[in-house]
Amino acid sequence: MIYLKLFLTFFEIGLFTFGGGYAMLPLIQSEVLKNGWLTNTEIMNFVAVSESTPGPFAINMATFIGTEKGGVFGAFCATLGVVLPSFIIILLVAVFYEKFKKNKVVKGCMTGLRPAAIGLIASAALSLAITAFFEDGFSLSVFNSVEFYISAAVCVIMTVLALKKVHPIKIITASAAVGIIFGYALKLPL
Amino acid sequence: MKKREKLNKIWLLFVTFLKIGAFTFGGGYAMIPLIQKEIADKKKWITEDDILDIIAIAESTPGPIAVNSATFVGFKVAGFWGAFASTFGVVLPSFIIITFIAYLLKNFNDYKGVKFAFFGVRAGVLALIIKGLVSMYKQVPKNPVSYIVMGASFIFAAIFDVSILLVLIGCALFGLVTSIIISRRANDDLS
Numbered sequence: 183m184i185y186l187k188l189f190l191t192f193f194e195i196g197l198f199t200f201g202g203g204y205a206m207l208p209l210i211q212s213e214v215l216k217n218g219w220l221t222n223t224e225i226m227n228f229v230a231v232s233e234s235t236p237g238p239f240a241i242n243m244a245t246f247i248g249t250e251k252g253g254v255f256g257a258f259c260a261t262l263g264v265v266l267p268s269f270i271i272i273l274l275v276a277v278f279y280e281k282f283k284k285n286k287v288v289k290g291c292m293t294g295l296r297p298a299a300i301g302l303i304a305s306a307a308l309s310l311a312i313t314a315f316f317e318d319g320f321s322l323s324v325f326n327s328v329e330f331y332i333s334a335a336v337c338v339i340m341t342v343l344a345l346k347k348v349h350p351i352k353i354i355t356a357s358a359a360v361g362i363i364f365g366y367a368l369k370l371p372l
Numbered sequence: 373m374k375k376r377e378k379l380n381k382i383w384l385l386f387v388t389f390l391k392i393g394a395f396t397f398g399g400g401y402a403m404i405p406l407i408q409k410e411i412a413d414k415k416k417w418i419t420e421d422d423i424l425d426i427i428a429i430a431e432s433t434p435g436p437i438a439v440n441s442a443t444f445v446g447f448k449v450a451g452f453w454g455a456f457a458s459t460f461g462v463v464l465p466s467f468i469i470i471t472f473i474a475y476l477l478k479n480f481n482d483y484k485g486v487k488f489a490f491f492g493v494r495a496g497v498l499a500l501i502i503k504g505l506v507s508m509y510k511q512v513p514k515n516p517v518s519y520i521v522m523g524a525s526f527i528f529a530a531i532f533d534v535s536i537l538l539v540l541i542g543c544a545l546f547g548l549v550t551s552i553i554i555s556r557r558a559n560d561d562l563s
Contacts, residue, residue, distance in 0.1 A: 196435045198537055204504045206436070208529065212536050223494065230493040231473060233500060236397050237466025238438035245467050249474035257471050261463060268435025269459055272443040273452070275429055283428070286555070287548060292432050294547020297518040298540055300508050301525030307501045308530055314494045333495040340499030345506060351397060353496050361492020362485055370488065 184252045185259045191217065192244050192263030199240070200295045206240045208302040211309070219251055222313035230357075233350045240264050311337075332364050381450045382457045384415070389442050389461030396438075403438050403462075407445060417449045438462055517550045 191213050199206040207229070214220045220228070232242035241261060248260030275282050282288065315333055340353050364370065388410050396402045408423050422445075430440035439459055446458030480486050512518050521543050528534040528542075 194537075198434060198540055199436070200434055200540075201431060201437075201508070204501055204508075207501070209536050226494040226497045227490045229497045229501070230490070231470075231477070233397070233497070235466070235469050235473065236395055237393055237469065238403075238436045238462075240436035241438070241463050241466040242470050245470040246474050249471050254471055257467065257474075261467055264436070265439050265459060265463060268433070268439040269443050269455070271433050271435065272429070272440050273447060273455060275433055276444055276447040276455075279425070279429075283425075286551070288432055290548035290551035291544040292547065293513075293517060293551050294521050294543040294545070295540065296431075296512050297521040298525040298543035300505060300512060301522045301527075302529050302536060302539060303501065303505055303508070304522075304526050305530035307498065307505065310501070311498055314498055329491070332492075336492055336495035337498050340496045341502050344499050344503035350500055353500060354493055357492040357496025357499075358489035359492070361490065362488045365484070365488025365491060370491070 185256060187217070188248050188252055188256050189259040189263040192248075192260045193266060195244075196240070196264040197267040200292070201299045204239070204303050204306075205299045206243070208306040210243055211306050214247060219247055222310055226310055226314060230354050234354045328364075328368055329370060332360070336360050378450055381417075382453050385446050385449060385454050386457040386461040388415075389446070389458040390464060392442075393438070393462040394465035401437060403441060407441060411445055411449070418445060422448060517547065521546060 195206060195209045195213060199209055211222075211225055214225065215222070228243065228246055229239075231246070232239050235242060241264065244260040244264040245257045248257035250256075252259065314337075315330055336357050340357055343356075344350070344353055392403055392406045392410065396406060404423065404427060407426070408420075411417050412420060412423055426441050426444050429444055430437045433440055439462065442458040442462040443455045446455035448454075450457075512522075525539050525543055528539050529536060
């Protein structure tokens, strides 16, 4: 029952992700790989799509994976799953806000959860980087392949630009352009 | 009359969050200034203090920041159905756009140009994730607890392949216990 599976998986992802931005990436990656729904390469492709379309990363990701695995209804189940925990919890918090605000347990847990997000995203990024640079597994022959040097150069240059606050859409567009130009010029065997 | 006013508010919440969902790139945090402008400054349904509350709540509850803020604002303005309308509005544009793109990608995936583009883009995405990491690092309090948790969570996830949920639960408990110890010590010093 793929619909139920999509709903439950994304419900879990929604329930256990704290913080914005890429905080959801590690859980999505581990769940999606575990279920064999996407590969690391597809995850990276999709992060790019998600960054260049409007809307929250989590919703984009849930809708995309849902569509891939179960059509429009699959997308609906996955998106509902990722939204529902937030919706319920925020309603509760909104009612008991004053108590929640002063709650020492919540505050204490957050002092651990915020830095944890960083360590976990770094770990997810490492495994994505390994896929991006060594698609066929690590071996010395990688250093003879043009693809490796192009990827490495794009990654370094774009990191510098991103840190200089160049907009993500421009980064994605420029990276795609580099890929297309070098791909056709060098006839890369992709 | 009053019921009509409320229905009107719920409709306006839906439309406003639909706009916010359709025009913010990069998700949650990018949304806060828009919420401030549309809901606090223009319509005056919530105050500037509420905006600060939204950020604090969105950060300390699970789930996407966008959904958290939409639900919270909607509830403050018009109760349960306000929360429902806002959340539905903020999600809808993504849902429609991505469903459409997923179908496009399925049909164009095998084109050479598309493959080359994604080859370049994967390296670019890594750059964006690294940038995201740097900005998160800047916001996290710099103290021994943070450094230990960052290091430990990375090692457990990357090297020992421990499940993400376990790492999260462990880090939350570690944060809780150390914060209790630190506040006890501070109290002892006072007395």
